[in-house]
Amino acid sequence: xxxxxxxxxxxxxxxxxxxxxxxxxxxxxxxxxxxxxxxxxxxxxxxxxxxxxxxxxxxxxxxxxxxxxxxxxxxxxxxxxxxxxxxxxxxxxxxxxxxxxxxxxxxxxxxxxxxxxxxxxxxxxxxxxxxxxxxxxxxxxxxxxxxxxxxxxxxxxxxxxxxxxxxxxxxxxxxxxxxxxxxxxxxxxxxxxxxxxxxxxxxxxxxxxxxxxxxxxxxxxxxxxxxxxxxxxxxxxxxxxxxxxxxxxxxxxxxxxxxxxxxxxxxxxxxxxxxxxxxxxxxxxxxxxxxxxxxxxxxxxxxxxxxxxxxxxxxxxxxxxxxxxxxxxxxxxxxxxxxx
Amino acid sequence: xxxxxxxxxxxxxxxxxxxxxxxxxxxxxxxxxxxxxxxxxxxxxxxxxxxxxxxxxxxxxxxxxxxxxxxxxxxxxxxxxxxxxxxxxxxxxxxxxxxxxxxxxxxxxxxxxxxxxxxxxxxxxxxxxxxxxxxxxxxxxxxxxxxxxxxxxxxxx
Amino acid sequence: xxxxxxxxxxxxxxxxxxxxxxxxxxxxxxxxxxxxxxxxxxxxxxxxxxxxxxxxxxxxxxxxxxxxxxxxxxxxxxxxxxxxxxxxxxxxxxxxxxxxxxxxxxxxxxxxxxxxxxxxxxxxxxxxxxxxxxxxxxxxxxxxxxxxxxxx
Numbered sequence: 001x002x003x004x005x006x007x008x009x010x011x012x013x014x015x016x017x018x019x020x021x022x023x024x025x026x027x028x029x030x031x032x033x034x035x036x037x038x039x040x041x042x043x044x045x046x047x048x049x050x051x052x053x054x055x056x057x058x059x060x061x062x063x064x065x066x067x068x069x070x071x072x073x074x075x076x077x078x079x080x081x082x083x084x085x086x087x088x089x090x091x092x093x094x095x096x097x098x099x100x101x102x103x104x105x106x107x108x109x110x111x112x113x114x115x116x117x118x119x120x121x122x123x124x125x126x127x128x129x130x131x132x133x134x135x136x137x138x139x140x141x142x143x144x145x146x147x148x149x150x151x152x153x154x155x156x157x158x159x160x161x162x163x164x165x166x167x168x169x170x171x172x173x174x175x176x177x178x179x180x181x182x183x184x185x186x187x188x189x190x191x192x193x194x195x196x197x198x199x200x201x202x203x204x205x206x207x208x209x210x211x212x213x214x215x216x217x218x219x220x221x222x223x224x225x226x227x228x229x230x231x232x233x234x235x236x237x238x239x240x241x242x243x244x245x246x247x248x249x250x251x252x253x254x255x256x257x258x259x260x261x262x263x264x265x266x267x268x269x270x271x272x273x274x275x276x277x278x279x280x281x282x283x284x285x286x287x288x289x290x291x292x293x294x295x296x297x298x299x300x301x302x303x304x305x306x307x308x309x310x311x312x313x314x315x316x317x318x319x320x321x322x323x324x325x326x327x328x329x330x331x332x333x334x335x336x337x338x339x340x
Numbered sequence: 341x342x343x344x345x346x347x348x349x350x351x352x353x354x355x356x357x358x359x360x361x362x363x364x365x366x367x368x369x370x371x372x373x374x375x376x377x378x379x380x381x382x383x384x385x386x387x388x389x390x391x392x393x394x395x396x397x398x399x400x401x402x403x404x405x406x407x408x409x410x411x412x413x414x415x416x417x418x419x420x421x422x423x424x425x426x427x428x429x430x431x432x433x434x435x436x437x438x439x440x441x442x443x444x445x446x447x448x449x450x451x452x453x454x455x456x457x458x459x460x461x462x463x464x465x466x467x468x469x470x471x472x473x474x475x476x477x478x479x480x481x482x483x484x485x486x487x488x489x490x491x492x493x494x495x496x497x
Numbered sequence: 498x499x500x501x502x503x504x505x506x507x508x509x510x511x512x513x514x515x516x517x518x519x520x521x522x523x524x525x526x527x528x529x530x531x532x533x534x535x536x537x538x539x540x541x542x543x544x545x546x547x548x549x550x551x552x553x554x555x556x557x558x559x560x561x562x563x564x565x566x567x568x569x570x571x572x573x574x575x576x577x578x579x580x581x582x583x584x585x586x587x588x589x590x591x592x593x594x595x596x597x598x599x600x601x602x603x604x605x606x607x608x609x610x611x612x613x614x615x616x617x618x619x620x621x622x623x624x625x626x627x628x629x630x631x632x633x634x635x636x637x638x639x640x641x642x643x644x645x646x647x648x649x
Binding site for chain 3: 440441443451453456457459460461463465466467468469480483484486487488491492493494495496
Binding site: 126127130131132133134135136137138139141142166167170 | 511513514517520590613614615616618619
């Protein structure tokens with residue numbers, strides 16, 4: 001009996017011991033695991049500590065960067081303020097420029113309007129002034145045609161005078177209008193070969209005086225810069241004057257060229273005509289100023305005034321030299337053209 | 341299909357002043373000579389029938405060299421043309437905004453009432469019967485040239 | 498009522514110009530019947546009023562006319578069957594682009610600007626006379642119409 005109890009007790013004890021050993025083993029396992037975990041934790045802690053150290057460094061860096069940035073921002077601000085000031089100044093200037101521009105634009109528009117009005121005025125003046133002239137010439141001609149048998153020489157002469165004067169008045173109106181238009185016209189600049197132009201103008205003019213012996217010599221002359229139509233008018237007026245005032249000569253010799261006069265290059269038109277008295281030279285270029293009477297040489301006295309105006313508008317100079325019965329020379333300067 | 345050297349020159353130069361639509365080569369030559377001798381026309385284009393005329397003024401493709409040509413001052417148009425007759429050409433020219441302000445002078449041997457009426461009704465500017473005698477013909481052409489190329493005024497384009 | 502055939506109609510308000518033009522047309526042929534109308538209204542009543550006339554060989558038409566201006570007269574003449582084939586030549590002092598454009602737009606036969614100088618003016622009118630009275634062939638067939646008008 002005791003044996004059974006003892007066997008049972010020892011079995012119980014053995015079972016208990018086994019359980020205890022299992023538990024012990026389990027506990028040891030747990031402790032091992034725990035040790036591992038603890039080691040892991042320590043490692044983690046260490047890593048965190050490292051991170052924190054690094055972080056501190058970074059934070060230090062960051063703070064330095066922050067400070068640098070703040071400095072930059074301050075500088076930038078200063079610059080921005082300066083820029084703002086500059087901008088304001090610029091805006092002010094632009095405003096002023098704009099105001100000036102608007103003023104200039106208004107002035108230009110006004111001038112254009114005035115020019116247009118003047119042009120329209122001139123146009124109607126020209127037509128209205130000239131219309132009666134046509135009637136005067138026309139009816140004088142009608143009288144000559146229809147009443148010729150009933151007119152004596154004196155009558156025919158009077159009618160001729162009426163027609164001549166009507167013609168002259170028409171010419172005057174034309175010249176005055178040209179003269180007034182010249183002051184307003186835009187200059188359209190091109191390169192001009194004056195020698196060629198003089199030759200072509202001369203040929204046209206001389207065709208109207210086929211019976212005379214007139215010679216033109218064209219000397220080399222540099223290119224000029226100017227408004228071709230206006231410069232052409234200059235040559236027309238100067239050359240037709242030369243042709244006119246050489247009429248008493250058996251052979252008219254006219255020359256166009258280029259010469260150095262008192263340190264400046266100038267174009268010239270020279271003729272061997274009746275010339276003029278130098279003491280009246282100052283009057284040559286005035287409007288309606290003439291140095292010869294109409295009975296000697298026809299003309300309105302506006303031709304040279306037109307030349308003067310054109311040359312002046314081109315920034316050039318115009319002057320003349322002559323002597324009674326020894327011909328005349330008209331000089332003028334123009335802006336240089338490009339070298340050919 | 342362009343026919344005369346003048347035409348090619350004109351196309352190249354662009355300054356056509358006179359268009360002559362004439363199928364009779366003798367008349368055409370005479371007219372061209374007279375115009376050139378009197379120096380009244382710089383560029384003359386010769387077209388030999390109605391189709392050439394319509395092709396010139398209303399090309400089937402592309403812009404209108406003739407009509408859009410700002411220098412064209414006169415069209416001399418014969419009525420008796422092969423393929424398409426002059427009346428039809430006149431009708432087309434006067435019906436189109438772009439070409440109708442160019443003066444058309446009908447220059448033809450016909451003096452029939454019907455042709456006269458049609459021509460004027462369709463807006464021909466003038467009708468000239470070709471004189472029979474050579475010297476009168478030449479004089480008529482010279483006078484026409486002087487009138488339409490010098491005295492008559494055209495609108496700017 | 499004067500039923501005689503009128504060859505030339507001049508619509509011109511300036512009496513000097515009217516007379517000078519008439520002289521040129523009659524100088525070469527005293528038989529030319531010239532009628533001068535001095536404003537647009539007279540022109541319209543001449544062509545469209547009760548007065549019966551053969552169509553003239555040419556109408557010389559100024560543009561600056563009192564009452565009714567030249568362009569309007571031109572427009573009326575060229576839009577009516579009865580008058581559209583009468584040659585109308587505008588003879589005016591205006592060289593304005595717009596006037597020239599308008600004239601061609603309404604079917605003018607020819608546009609001539611009055612030269613300023615008398616000699617040139619006389620030459621131009623002479624040339625006009627020569628062209629429109631001698632060279633140009635007007636459409637004169639009017640038999641039926643004339644009968645109608647004289648009845649009415």
